[in-house]
Amino acid sequence: MSFGPFLLLALMEGMVTSAVLALAAVGLSLVFGIMRVVNVAHGEFFMLGAVSAWFVSQWVPGPPAVAFAAALVLCPLFVGAIAALADMTVLKRLNYEPEATIVATIGLLYILQQAALSFYGPDARPVPAPFSFRVQLPWFGYSGYKMAVVLASALVLLGVWRLLAKSRVGLIMRATQYDRETARAFGINVDRVYAGVFALGGGLAALAAVLIVPIQQAHYLMGTEPLLLSFIVVIIGGLGSLRGTVIAALLIGLSDGVISTFFAPTLAKIVATLAVALVLVFRPQGLFGRRAL
Amino acid sequence: MTAATRIWAFHLAALSLLAAGAAFLPAYHLTNVAKVMVLATYAMGYNIAFGYTGLLSLGHALFFGAGLYGAGMLVQHADLTAGPALLAGLLAGGAMAAIAGLLALRTQGVAFMIVTLMFAQAGYLTILYNTAWTRGDEGIVIARDARVLLGYDLSADLPRYFAAFALFAAGLVLKLWLVRSPAGRVMIALRENEERSRMLGYDPYARKLVALVISGLYAGAAGAAYGLLFGYVGASLASTQYSILPLLWVLLGGAGTVLGPFVGALLMFYLIDYSSAFTTASLLVVGVALVLLVLFAPKGILGTLRERWLRWLP
Numbered sequence: 001m002s003f004g005p006f007l008l009l010a011l012m013e014g015m016v017t018s019a020v021l022a023l024a025a026v027g028l029s030l031v032f033g034i035m036r037v038v039n040v041a042h043g044e045f046f047m048l049g050a051v052s053a054w055f056v057s058q059w060v061p062g063p064p065a066v067a068f069a070a071a072l073v074l075c076p077l078f079v080g081a082i083a084a085l086a087d088m089t090v091l092k093r094l095n096y097e098p099e100a101t102i103v104a105t106i107g108l109l110y111i112l113q114q115a116a117l118s119f120y121g122p123d124a125r126p127v128p129a130p131f132s133f134r135v136q137l138p139w140f141g142y143s144g145y146k147m148a149v150v151l152a153s154a155l156v157l158l159g160v161w162r163l164l165a166k167s168r169v170g171l172i173m174r175a176t177q178y179d180r181e182t183a184r185a186f187g188i189n190v191d192r193v194y195a196g197v198f199a200l201g202g203g204l205a206a207l208a209a210v211l212i213v214p215i216q217q218a219h220y221l222m223g224t225e226p227l228l229l230s231f232i233v234v235i236i237g238g239l240g241s242l243r244g245t246v247i248a249a250l251l252i253g254l255s256d257g258v259i260s261t262f263f264a265p266t267l268a269k270i271v272a273t274l275a276v277a278l279v280l281v282f283r284p285q286g287l288f289g290r291r292a293l
Numbered sequence: 294m295t296a297a298t299r300i301w302a303f304h305l306a307a308l309s310l311l312a313a314g315a316a317f318l319p320a321y322h323l324t325n326v327a328k329v330m331v332l333a334t335y336a337m338g339y340n341i342a343f344g345y346t347g348l349l350s351l352g353h354a355l356f357f358g359a360g361l362y363g364a365g366m367l368v369q370h371a372d373l374t375a376g377p378a379l380l381a382g383l384l385a386g387g388a389m390a391a392i393a394g395l396l397a398l399r400t401q402g403v404a405f406m407i408v409t410l411m412f413a414q415a416g417y418l419t420i421l422y423n424t425a426w427t428r429g430d431e432g433i434v435i436a437r438d439a440r441v442l443l444g445y446d447l448s449a450d451l452p453r454y455f456a457a458f459a460l461f462a463a464g465l466v467l468k469l470w471l472v473r474s475p476a477g478r479v480m481i482a483l484r485e486n487e488e489r490s491r492m493l494g495y496d497p498y499a500r501k502l503v504a505l506v507i508s509g510l511y512a513g514a515a516g517a518a519y520g521l522l523f524g525y526v527g528a529s530l531a532s533t534q535y536s537i538l539p540l541l542w543v544l545l546g547g548a549g550t551v552l553g554p555f556v557g558a559l560l561m562f563y564l565i566d567y568s569s570a571f572t573t574a575s576l577l578v579v580g581v582a583l584v585l586l587v588l589f590a591p592k593g594i595l596g597t598l599r600e601r602w603l604r605w606l607p
Contacts, residue, residue, distance in 0.1 A: 038406070038407070090584055094587060094588065099349050102351075102403070102406060103544065103583055103586070104583065104584050104587045104588070106537055106540075106580075106583055107579075107580045107582070107583030108580065108584065109580065110576045110579045110580030110583070111576075111577055111580035111581060111584070112580075113576050113580075114574050114576035114580060115577075117574075117576070118574060118577075224533075231410075231411075266421060266422045267422060270418045270419055270422060273411045273412075273418065274411070274412075276411055277396070277407075277411035277412055277415070278396070280404050280407060280408050280411075281397065281399050282399075
C-alpha cells in the first residue's frame with residue numbers, strides 16, 4: 001500500500017478513536033464543568049460499560065444486533081445509576097471539596113476494578129458487533145461498524161449539546177454551574193442536579209465503551225487508558241468547554257492514529273502525556289477554554 | 294519535662310521498639326516489617342510534600358521509580374556496589390523531583406495533581422519503552438552478590454531488617470528535626486495560607502520546590518533501598534498505584550504527623566496481608582479504606598489522637 005491510502009487508513013482509525021474519546025471526555029468535562037469534581041473513577045465507568053455490555057450480550061437471546069441494542073440502552077443506565085449512587089452516598093457528604101473528592105474517586109476506582117475482577121474475571125472477552133459489512137474503498141476494505149461508531153458518536157454529541165443549550169434541563173444545569181446558591185434560592189434541587197450530572201457523565205463513558213467493545217475486548221483494567229486520554233483531551237480543550245473538548249478529541253484521536261501507525265504507540269503516548277502536562281503548566285486554561293483549572 | 298524532650302523521647306522510644314523487634318519477630322514478619330519500614334520512608338517523604346506543605350501530588354512514583362531504577366540499573370549495567378548505588382538512587386529521586394517541581398509547581402491544586410500524575414505516567418511509559426535498559430515489564434532481578442553493604446548480605450533477614458531500620462530511623466530523625474525547624478514552620482504556613490506567607494515575605498515557589506526536592510530525596514532513597522533489599526526492580530513499582538499508596542498510608546496514619554506514615558503503612562500492609570487469607574480482593578481493601586478515610590477520619594489515626602488528646606504530637 002502506498003503512502004496516501006496508508007495515511008487515509010491511519011486517519012480513519014484515528015476518527016474511531018476520536019469519536020469514542022469525545023464521548024468519554026465530554027462526560028468527564030461535564031462533571032468538572034458543573035460540579036467542579038475531578039472524577040478519577042471516570043475510566044472505571046467506561047470499563048463497567050464494556051463489561052456490562054458483555055453480560056448483556058450473554059443474557060439477551062437472538063441475533064447480536066438485538067443484544068447490542070439492549071446493551072446500548074441498559075449499560076449507560078446501569079452505570080449512570082452506580083454513578084448517582086456514588087454521588088449521593090460519598091461525594092455529597094464530602095461537600096464536593098476538591099482534594100477529598102479526588103481521594104474518594106481514587107477509592108471508587110479500586111472498588112469498581114475489584115468488583116469487575118471478582119464478578120467478571122481477569123480475561124478479556126469480545127462482544128459480537130451488531131452487523132458486519134465491509135465498505136470497499138479503492139485501496140482497502142474498511143469495517144462498516146467502525147464507520148457507524150463515528151456516526152453514532154456524532155449524533156450523541158449533538159444530543160448532549162441540544163440538551164445543554166436548548167432544553168430546560170440544560171438551563172437548570174447551567175444555572176447550577178454559574179451559582180449553586182442562587183440556583184438553590186430559585187427552587188432548584190441542586191443535590192438532584194449533581195446526582196444527575198454525575199450519572200450523565202458516567203453514562204456517556206459507558207455508552208462510549210459499549211460502542212467500542214465490539215472492536216476492543218472488555219477487560220477489567222481497560223479503564224486506565226481512556227481516563228488518561230480523557231484527561232488529556234479535557235485539558236487541551238479547556239475543562240467545561242464542550243466545543244473545545246470535541247475539537248481536542250479530534251486532535252488527539254487523529255494524531256494518535258497517525259503516530260501509532262507510523263511510529264511506536266508507547267512513544268506516541270509519552271509525547272502526548274508530556275505535551276499535555278506542559279499545556280497545563282504554561283496555558284492552564286487549555287487551548288480553547290477561557291477559565292483556568 | 295520540656296516539650297522538646299517529650300517529643301524526642303517519644304520518637305526515640307518508638308525507634309527502639311522497632312530495633313528490638315529484630316530480637317523477637319519471626320522470620321516472616323521480619324521481612325514484612327523491613328518492607329514496611331522502607332515503604333514508610335517513602336511515605337514520610339510523601340508526607341513532607343502533602344502533609345506538611347499541602348502539595349497533593351499524584352506522581353511520587355516517578356521519584357520512587359527514579360531511585361529504584363537509578364540504583365538498579367547502575368548495579369546491573371555499571372557494576373556499582375550497593376553503597377554508591379543507594380547514594381545514586383537518593384540523588385536520582387531528588388533530581389527528578391527538582392525537574393518535575395520546577396514545572397509542576399507553576400500550577401496549583403487540581404492542576405498540580407493532574408500534571409504530577411501525567412509526569413509520572415510519562416516516566417512509567419519511558420521505563421516500558423526502553424526495554425534494552427530496564428527490561429520493561431519483566432524488570433531487573435538484582436543478583437545476590439551485588440546486594441552487599443559494608444560486608445553484610447542484604448538478602449539475609451537480619452542485615453536486611455537493620456538496613457531498613459537504619460534508613461527509616463535516619464529519615465524519621467531528619468524529618469522530626471525538619472518539621473520543628475523554622476523552615477518546617479514555613480512549610481506548614483504555606484499549607485495553611487499561602488497568600489499570608491507570601492505577604493510575610495516568604496517565596497512560596499522556592500519553599501515548595503525545596504519541600505518537593507526533600508520529598509523526592511526520601512522517595513529516591515526508599516526506591517533504591519527497596520531494589521537492593523528485596524532484589525527486584527520492576528516497572529509495576531513505578532506505576533500510578535505506587536503514587537496512590539503513599540497517599541493512602543499518609544491519610545490513614547495521619548497527614549502532617551511525623552510517625553503517621555509508618556503507622557499507616559504498617560496497618561495497611563497487615564490489613565491486606567490478613568485479608569488475603571480469606572479474600573483475594575486486595576484492591577477492594579485499598580478502595581474501601583480510601584473512601585472511609587475521607588468520609589469519616591480525614592485526619593487519620595495520629596491526626597485524630599493529636600486533636601483529641603496528644604496536643605504536643607508533631
